[in-house]
Amino acid sequence: MNDRAVSLFEKYDFIIEKTRKGRGAIIAETDKGTVALMEYNGPQDHLQLEEMVLLKVAERYDGPLDLIVRTAEEELFCSDYEGKKYIVKKYVEGRECDVSSREECRAASRALAELHLAMRNINLPDRPDDFYKPDDLQEDFGRRTAEIVRTRNYIRKSPRKEEFELAFLASYDRYLEQAAVACSFLDESCLVKLRDMQVKEKMLVHGDCTQHNTLLTGKKVAFINFEKMGAHLQLKDVYLFMRKILEKNNWSYVMAEEMLKGYEEVIPLEREEKSYLYARFLYPEKFWKIANGYLNRRKSVPARRQQEKLASFEEKEEKRQLFLNKWLETCR
Secondary structure, three states: OHHHHHHHHHHOOOOEEEEEOOOEEEEEEEEEEEEEEEEOOOOHHHHHHHHHHHHHHHHHOOOOEEEOOOOOOOOOOOOOOOOEEEEEOOOOOEEEEEOOHHHHHHHHHHHHHHHHOOOOOOOOOOHHHHHHHOOOHHHHHHHHHHHHHHHHHHHHHHOOOOOHHHHHHHHHHHHHHHHHHHHHHOHHHHHHHHHHHHHOOOOOEEOOHHHHHEEEEEOOOEEEEOOOOOOOOOOOHHHHHHHHHHHOOOOOOOHHHHHHHHHHOOOOOOHHHHHHHHHHHHOOOHHHHHHHHHEEEEEOOOOOOHHHHHHHHOHHHHHHHHHHHHHHHHHO
């Protein structure tokens, strides 16, 4: 254990027995259980929200959560000699959900629904009145589409076009059309219903619900890394979790059915909610991410990474379309 970690752990009310390195953290066995020390770059206000919410969720959800551990001075974080902030959390031992296992993905989806129930109607007295402001899906899509268009315009003006630039321009019209259809797919009555559901149930989301943050611990499912927690429609979590798994499974509709069944064992979805997921799946998010990465890279560096990602995305496009056609049937 390095000197920095020693000085940080000294600010906590436990005795270190042994340590080891983890992914982006130092894991420590202590006299009060296993904890993880990690750097924190977010605002203090979010730590207050995370602690308040997870303490209440822990009373409702029957699975491990990586709760924040306060310092001996009752602070949510500590700082090193350079001013960098660190937090300590209860360490959850487990393995990531196997993305190729239908059984595990279904169990994880069921657990996500249970977590979502636990993250509804939590009293947060110190939050501002607009904290539960409903999501605006069309605004979100519009912002991303504008970035795709900006990337196209930038490439058009560029005097030198390499493999990536030519491939991006060749596929641009197809994905821009998908973005337009996704943006207009949900009518106003559907959007109003979804917004009302979100606000009425005071929905909170994990915010980064992927297989990396979903751990199997014996017979229970743990959720970790709530740093992106916020007030949103909980289908955002469902979409992200499903998309990440489906991308790893060539957009298998059978896998999607299993995951949907697992979630609906706890929270049945209405037609409007399945339509929301269709619009999310239809929107070419990967194409937008590639465009975003291209615009924000160092311009002196060739876009080889973006070219690899675009080629991989295009490779799976036929299967994604087959999946979308089948999912559309669930919206009718």
